[in-house]
Amino acid sequence: MSELKVSVSGVRGIWGDSLTLESLMDYTKAFGEYIRRRGGKRVLIGRDARPTGPMISMYAASILNAMGIDTVDTGIVPTPTVLFGVRKLGFDGGLIITASHNPVEWNALKYVKTGGLFTGEKDIEEIKGYLTLKNIEAPYHSTGKNSNDTSALALHVQAVADYLGVDAIRSTGFKTLIDPVNSAGCDASRMLMEKLGCTYKIINGEIDGTFKRGTEPTPENLRHMEKEVVDFGADIGFATDPDADRLVVVDEKGAVLSEEMTLALAVESVLSDPMTKRGDVVINMSTSKMSEDIAAKYGVRTFRSKVGEANVVETLIANHALIGGEGNGGVIFPSVNTARDSLVGMGLMLQLMARTKKPLSELAAALPRYAMKKTKFDYSGDIESLYNRIVDKYKSAEVSRLDGLRIDWREGDTAVWAHIRPSNTEPVVRLIGEAGSAEVLDRVFAEIGGLL
Structure with a gap:
């Protein structure tokens, strides 16, 4: 049996294995109690297009209703639409049924x-404390109601367009090609392109949750877009993951850019x-040092956070960052x-191209x-012992234990981390890891791999 993963990135697992009716009951009622203890009465629910989504959405809504909480189902929408809707429409919380890139x-x-924020580490610990609660039902005359309202997506798209100012982008006549992987980005990307006056083509645009390509929007999963972008004559290609919070772009020559470049270009x-x-x-x-270098070019600071969207947002708010x-x-x-x-990422790319005319x-x-490398591996040993072996190997490195282990050092004029x-x-x-040269990075990965 696989492990149910519980973190600031959500409560996720494989349906019928680690994610069961029992675990959904426990973690939904715990979230409901978290909402109730803050006087909350209304929760917005959205989901991506995977086949188990409708069932889980109805099940979760019923549990919350039994606790006296009203739920509003906004349907298949991007994850950021739910967060936007919670803030804009004044909900007391939101529940998103999605395993994102899984x-x-x-x-x-x-x-x-x-306020439209993901729960952070302290919130998750509080929610876990409610898992064993019993007798959570509201009196029969105070149970909540479920309703449907799909207005959040149109409001979200309009907010993106309002920030960008559509005239400059409309005047360019941009052509875009979009792959929303048969899920939540299908309608959202279409609506945004129409707002911005772009001529567009959508591939993998049937909202059926079949995910006709790999779910992560990485260059390896997007090779089909190389030809599609060129054949369509697109100025840019966009690809998202199933819940449309992550974005990868393809240039007009059909080159699929690293996912690290999305944020750098937005910055x-x-x-x-x-x-x-x-x-x-x-x-x-x-995250790549590219964004840090761009910030330095414009005379502003860069702060680093723990990995996890909620952690980045908390650091953004704490430092009033842009x-x-x-x-x-x-x-x-x-x-x-x-x-x-x-959607914000798409808009910022088009705005940059329109403004610079490049x-x-x-x-x-x-x-x-920079050369960058990412890998993952099974490791059953003691993680702290592994960290200590790495620190001992790279004695001159600057060490951070903010989130796992990060080491930074220089080799000649090359920054390495x-x-x-x-x-x-x-x-x-x-x-x-990242370095100024692939040769240095390959050696570092081989050295760390030897310490496992």
């Missing part, structure tokens, strides 16, 4: 608190905009939404260049 057999509960778009007051940047411990995100294609721009938001390939070529930590979303340990 394969179709997975599903999950993602918790949203008042460049915002900081180079003469109409935006410059502010600081927040990225997580595993923009942030994660190197998995997640752009967080609080002026529109306090969440990773692929093609995406030229904008990408101007980014700082490596970050190793257990995954929040999978039963693996992740190793991510």
Whole structure:
């Protein structure tokens, strides 16, 4: 049996294995108690298109209703739409039924608190404390009601368009090609392209949850877009994951850019905009140094957070930063939404291209260049012992234990870093590193691999 993963990234597992009716009952009622103890009465529910979504959504709504909480089902929408809707429409919380980038057999509960923010580490610990509660039912005359309201998506799309100002983008006549992987980004991306006056083509656009390509929007899963973008004559291609919070872009020549470049280009778009007051940047411990270098170019600071969207958002708010995100294609721009938001990412890319009058390939070529490597592996040993062996190996490195282990050092004029930590979303340990040259990085990975 697989392990149920519980973290700031949600409560996720494989349906019928680690994710069962019993675990869904426990974690939904615990979230309901978290909402009730804050005087909450209304929860917004949304989901991606995976086949178990409708069942889990109805089941969770029934549990919350039994606790005296009204629920509003907004249907298949991007994860950021639910967070936006909670904040904009004044809900007391939100529940998102999605396992994000995980394969179709997975599903999950993602918790949203008042104000449209994901629950953080302290919130998750509180929720876990309610798992064993009994007799949680409200009196028969005080049970909640379930209703449907799909207005949140249109409000979300309009908010993105309002921030961008559509005239400059409309005047370009951009052509875009979009792959929303048969899920929550289908309608959302179509609506945004129409707002922005783009000519567009959607592939894998049937909302059926079949996920006709790999769920993670990585270059390896998007090779089909190389030809599709060129054949359509698109200025840019966009690809999302099933819940449409992560974004990868393809340039007009058909080159699929690294997911790390999505955030770097978004940071460049915002900081180079003469109409935006410059502010600081927040990225997580595993994100490329590209965004940090861009921030330095514009004279602003970079803060690093623990991995996990909720952790990045908490650091953004605490430091009143302008923009942030994660190197998995997640752009967080609080002026529109306090969440990773692929619609915001799409808009910022188009805005940068329109303002500079440069093609995406030229904008990408101007980014700082680093070799980056990401891998994951099973490790059954003591994780602290592994950290200690790595620190002993790299004695001159600067060490951070904020989130797992990160080490930074220089080899000549080359900056090098490596970050190793257990995954929040999978039963693996992740190793991510970056250096000025691939040769240095390959050697570092081989050395760390030898310490396992």
